[in-house]
Amino acid sequence: MSAANATDSQQGALHGIRVIELASEKCAWAGKLLADMGADVILIEPPGGDIARSYGPFLGDEPGADRSLYWWHHHTSKRGIVLDLTTEPGRAALRKLAASADVVLEAEAPGALAALGLDYADLAKTKPDLIHCSITPFGRSGPRQDELATDLTVLAAGGPVWMNGYDDHSLPPVRGLGNQGWAVGCHYGVMSILTAILYRGVSGEGQFIDVNSHAAANVTTEAGSYCWLVAKQTMQRLTGRHASANPTLGSQMKCADGRYVNTGVPPRKPAEFASLLAWLRSLGLEANFPEAVFLQAGAERASIDLSKIGQDDEITAIFGAGREAMNLIASRVSAYEFFTGAQRAGLAVGVIFSPEEAYEDPHFKARGFQVEVHHPEHGRSFRYPGAPYAMQKGAWRISRRAPRLGEHTEEVLRELTR
Amino acid sequence: MPTALGHLRICDFTGQLAGAGATKWLAAFGAEVIRIEDPVTNGLWDILRPMPPFVDERRGPDFGGGFNNHNVEKLGITLNLRTERAREILAEIVKRSDVVSENFAKGVLQRWGFGYERLKQLKPDIIYVSNCGFGQVGPYSDWKTWGPIVQAISGITYLSGHPGMEPAGWGYSYMDHTGGMYMAMAILLALVHRQRTGEGQWVDMSCTDAGLALTGTALLDYTVNGRPSRRENSPDSNHSASPEMAPHGIYPCRGNDEWIGIACCSDDEWRKLAARIGASEQANGDWVHDARYAGLAGRLAAQAALDAQLASWTRGSEKFALARELQAAGVPAAAVAKPQERIDQDENTAAWGLWPTVTHTKMGKVRVDGLPAHFSKTDWRIERGAPCVGEHTELVLNRVLGMSADDVAKLRAEGVV
Numbered sequence: 001m002s003a004a005n006a007t008d009s010q011q012g013a014l015h016g017i018r019v020i021e022l023a024s025e026k027c028a029w030a031g032k033l034l035a036d037m038g039a040d041v042i043l044i045e046p047p048g049g050d051i052a053r054s055y056g057p058f059l060g061d062e063p064g065a066d067r068s069l070y071w072w073h074h075h076t077s078k079r080g081i082v083l084d085l086t087t088e089p090g091r092a093a094l095r096k097l098a099a100s101a102d103v104v105l106e107a108e109a110p111g112a113l114a115a116l117g118l119d120y121a122d123l124a125k126t127k128p129d130l131i132h133c134s135i136t137p138f139g140r141s142g143p144r145q146d147e148l149a150t151d152l153t154v155l156a157a158g159g160p161v162w163m164n165g166y167d168d169h170s171l172p173p174v175r176g177l178g179n180q181g182w183a184v185g186c187h188y189g190v191m192s193i194l195t196a197i198l199y200r201g202v203s204g205e206g207q208f209i210d211v212n213s214h215a216a217a218n219v220t221t222e223a224g225s226y227c228w229l230v231a232k233q234t235m236q237r238l239t240g241r242h243a244s245a246n247p248t249l250g251s252q253m254k255c256a257d258g259r260y261v262n263t264g265v266p267p268r269k270p271a272e273f274a275s276l277l278a279w280l281r282s283l284g285l286e287a288n289f290p291e292a293v294f295l296q297a298g299a300e301r302a303s304i305d306l307s308k309i310g311q312d313d314e315i316t317a318i319f320g321a322g323r324e325a326m327n328l329i330a331s332r333v334s335a336y337e338f339f340t341g342a343q344r345a346g347l348a349v350g351v352i353f354s355p356e357e358a359y360e361d362p363h364f365k366a367r368g369f370q371v372e373v374h375h376p377e378h379g380r381s382f383r384y385p386g387a388p389y390a391m392q393k394g395a396w397r398i399s400r401r402a403p404r405l406g407e408h409t410e411e412v413l414r415e416l417t418r
Numbered sequence: 419m420p421t422a423l424g425h426l427r428i429c430d431f432t433g434q435l436a437g438a439g440a441t442k443w444l445a446a447f448g449a450e451v452i453r454i455e456d457p458v459t460n461g462l463w464d465i466l467r468p469m470p471p472f473v474d475e476r477r478g479p480d481f482g483g484g485f486n487n488h489n490v491e492k493l494g495i496t497l498n499l500r501t502e503r504a505r506e507i508l509a510e511i512v513k514r515s516d517v518v519s520e521n522f523a524k525g526v527l528q529r530w531g532f533g534y535e536r537l538k539q540l541k542p543d544i545i546y547v548s549n550c551g552f553g554q555v556g557p558y559s560d561w562k563t564w565g566p567i568v569q570a571i572s573g574i575t576y577l578s579g580h581p582g583m584e585p586a587g588w589g590y591s592y593m594d595h596t597g598g599m600y601m602a603m604a605i606l607l608a609l610v611h612r613q614r615t616g617e618g619q620w621v622d623m624s625c626t627d628a629g630l631a632l633t634g635t636a637l638l639d640y641t642v643n644g645r646p647s648r649r650e651n652s653p654d655s656n657h658s659a660s661p662e663m664a665p666h667g668i669y670p671c672r673g674n675d676e677w678i679g680i681a682c683c684s685d686d687e688w689r690k691l692a693a694r695i696g697a698s699e700q701a702n703g704d705w706v707h708d709a710r711y712a713g714l715a716g717r718l719a720a721q722a723a724l725d726a727q728l729a730s731w732t733r734g735s736e737k738f739a740l741a742r743e744l745q746a747a748g749v750p751a752a753a754v755a756k757p758q759e760r761i762d763q764d765e766n767t768a769a770w771g772l773w774p775t776v777t778h779t780k781m782g783k784v785r786v787d788g789l790p791a792h793f794s795k796t797d798w799r800i801e802r803g804a805p806c807v808g809e810h811t812e813l814v815l816n817r818v819l820g821m822s823a824d825d826v827a828k829l830r831a832e833g834v835v
Contacts (some may be wrong), residue, residue, distance in 0.1 A: 002762065004832070013607040013608065013610050013611035013614075014607070015564060015612065015614075016614070016785070025661075029606070033603070036659040037607055037629055049591060051661075052661070053708035054661070055660050055661040055662075056659065056660055056661070056662060056810075057635070057638075057643060057645070057659075057660060059642055059643070060643065061643065069635055069638040069643075069816065070660050070661070071637050072642075073634040073635045073636075073637075074635075076612070096562055117640060117818070120794075131757055137768060138766055139766070139792075141769070142765070142766040142769040142770060143615070143765045143766055144764075144766040145766075145767075147745055147750075147752070148657075148745060148748065148750040149657075149750055149752070150663070150666075150681040150683060150750045151678075152656075152658065152666060152667075152679045152681045152822065153679045153681055153750050153751060153752035154749075154752070155467075156668065156678070156679030156752045156753065156754045156755070156757070157679075157752035157753065157755050158762070159752075159757065159760050160588075160590075160592075161668060161677075161752055161754050162680065162755060162756055162757070163588070163589035163590050164578060164586055164587070164589045164605075165586050165589070166579075166580075166583070166586055170520050170677050171580060171676055171753060172580075172656060172667065172668035172669070172670070172677070173668055174579055174580065174586040174656060174668075175578070175655050175656050175668065175679070176577070176578040176588050176592065176655060176657055177573065177577035177578050177636075177653065177655035178574070178633055178635070178636070180592070180630055180632065183632060184595075184596070184599075185790070187596065187599040188599070188790050189791070190603055191443055191599060191602050191603055191606065191791075192793070194603065194606035194607060194609075194610060195422050195423060195443075195447055195793075195796075196422065196793065196796075197610055197613075198422065198423060198606065198609055198610060198613065199420075199422035199423070200795050201613045202425050203420070203612075205795060207793055207794045207795040207796065208793075208794040209791055209792070209793050210771060210791065210792045210794075211790060211791045212790045212792075213790070214767075214790075215766075215770050215772050215788075215789075215790035216768065216790035218760055218761075218767055218772060218787075218790070219772065219787035219788065219790055220592070220595045220596075221590055221757075222435065222484075222565075222590035222591050222592075222594065222595065223471075223484065223590060224485040224589075224757055225487075225757060225787055226471065226483055226484055226786070226787065227470075227471045227483070227826070228757035228758060228761050228762075229483075229487070229761065229773060229785040229786060229787075230471040230472070230473055230483035230486075230487075230784060230785070231472065231785070232758075233471060234756060234757055234758065235589070235590075235757065237586075237589045238589065239584065240575070240584060240585060240586060240588060241566065241589070242566070242567065242585045242589055242590055242591070243588070243589035243590060245480075247769065249457050251566070252584060252585070252587070254626035260584055260585060262566050262567055262569075262570040262575065262587075264564065264566070264567055265564075271729075282611050290820060297457060298814060299449070301496040306688075316533070319486065323748075324734075338526055339757070342562040343558070343562070346562075347562075348561070348562035348563055348564060348567055348568035349567065350563065350566070350567035350569075350571045351570060351571065352566070352570045352575050352585055353570070353571055353572070353573055353576060353578070353579070354573055354577075354647040354648035354652075354709060355572075355573030355630065355636045355637050355640070355647050356573075356578045356636075356637065356641075356646045356647060356648070357573075357648065358571060358572055358573050358626070358630050358642075359630065359640070359764055362557050363552060363556045363558040363559075363626075364556075364626075364627070364630065364707055365558045365629060366555070366556040366557055367553060367555060367556045367624065367732060369627060370631065373682065382638070382641055382642050383641040384536070384634070384637075384641070385631045385633070385634045385637050385638075386519050386627070386629065386631070387599050387631075387632060388603075388627055388628040388631045389601075389603070389604040389607075389621055389622075389624075389627070389628070390553065390555070390621065390622040390623070390725055391607065391608065391611075391621050392619045392620055393608075393611060393615075393617050393619040394607065394608070394610075394611035394614075394615070394617075394619075394620070410787070412429045
């Protein structure tokens, strides 16, 4: 790492850290998170390019090695080089690169790098304080290490798929979209690498880190795991809400414009019944809702004991009226009006946005989530998603668009011979 | 074994999962994480403290199974911040801390007199990481969220489900887990920045920002190609468009609510699957020779029919046996695992040590989620259960501020701790 100087506040938090990343969809997101924080991430692809360059969608729907939007999104801020690791000159170049690096990030099948003489044990000989992070579907050891895996099969085997779907269990359970199985492994990879960098800072030592995507999915299902671990309960999937050992009432509602909202937790406190009633009145709907008297009763109580639902008639009626009032309002207003109206009334509900609706929303714009990234060969910029965290110093920044195939091969190899 | 983060002290106000999940990672790698809770409300700001699951019939703020899961290896003290003396003690702890972390609604810590400016006065290089659903800046920053709301707002819910149906979303707070991970990354990044420059800072974490960033490929299809995700037949998340694959889905197996995930990444994998189906003794496997299915484009165009035919074949098989057969044939496949199957019956999670048993002072021995990364030199350790309310008040005030047992007893009598 470089010594502190006057411009360090403006440089990313990982400025001066070099990462060698072997291209794979299983670790690409981790490399992007590091690169956008200022690390010098050098992405290594085989001749012909990584297969993810063939993943759609494509710029203008025309396939091409430099036109994959999947590629654009996952490889921002990196430099890209081509090395043929099946040849000795290619392997020698990788060894030299690793010796110049702080971190190696890869997702090769267990045993593959050792067979090439490029695993941690080999690379650490010339770079003893190297941090080597491997992200594999089932970890580097264990009985399932050699299984073929995709994002879908990792999420199926790891627990998330069982948790997602509809009340109707004749329908298949659902994989959440967006290659989240790989993303979760990558999140743990980044946390691991940063942890190891901090330890190296106090000890001078590097180490090997074995990240297991299947294990990552397993410990990322909230009550799905801990209700079994603690009480041997099996969560069952439910439409648009938390899986549960026993069925619960719905919390996803269709609004007047045909779009959906998540109604969250129904009103429970006197102040919430008061503001719900005020909202109902402001929409001119009180006359349509005879149960409004129970909202008034809820608002006037000192407290509402939820454990009495089903036993105390008034509390049961108050609680039911809260839900029904939310249903009535949803049927009369758009999803966005329901969201903003409820939140102004102090009720935590959410509109179910599509990604682009969130992206164009005033809140995300005000937070600077829309960022422009220049593509010189197209003579223009494109809008990208922004930072996952707002750091004041050492800030997040997309420093360049994803590398074209072999774009930095000469530049990087020249640096090595200096 | 040395610890990776044993040199760090975290003054921790986090709770639930989106906050507590972040500091669980730090604690497991040896950081001294001091949870600060309110003695007057028995720490019930963290709604998981008294919530199920439970190990037995006992109830109360020290018996919540989820709370225990998210707060292993942390210390817990109580401070009644309504009192001046407690605020003085907090200030002394902040002076001796590296990080202050919280996931309150916007402005809570500020109202207690511990906003970033004050924290910085107490400790010039302090790292303050706040985490809430909409962040501390922006039009919605005063509004409230919990996990499913964050998922709804950030496009994650919308994208998940079957075509022509309402979104299925996620059956758990995926964005509480993930928001916690980004909070952990933010803390670690700020620590790396401090290691390099000596500077502290405030990081404004917003879970909805983190969620929306995860939909990036879909967003670029919109910003670059003008194609919105809100379109006919969306969601369709058991299929795969990026990368394109077919067949790709969750198919029924023998028994009640038993399923298998199958994905063919290439024509070669499809041919292996087709050969396996053609060779099975079950009749009517001829459909695999349908000329439309030879190439990816044809299989994608006829995906509904292909799915139905494949489902009719998988339906007769036991899911784990079928997954083993397909793996042996060179086809990516995995049974959809239920909690018991992946926790108690999966030899890989067992070999990994994924479900450590902790000792909780009142609950006794309880299994919890471990961590999915192993370090060769400074691996994680999860042995101690979550703190009971105020369990370590005396220990921490002694260790950090040098107070005696009598000092603490006096504070207790005065309602300070």
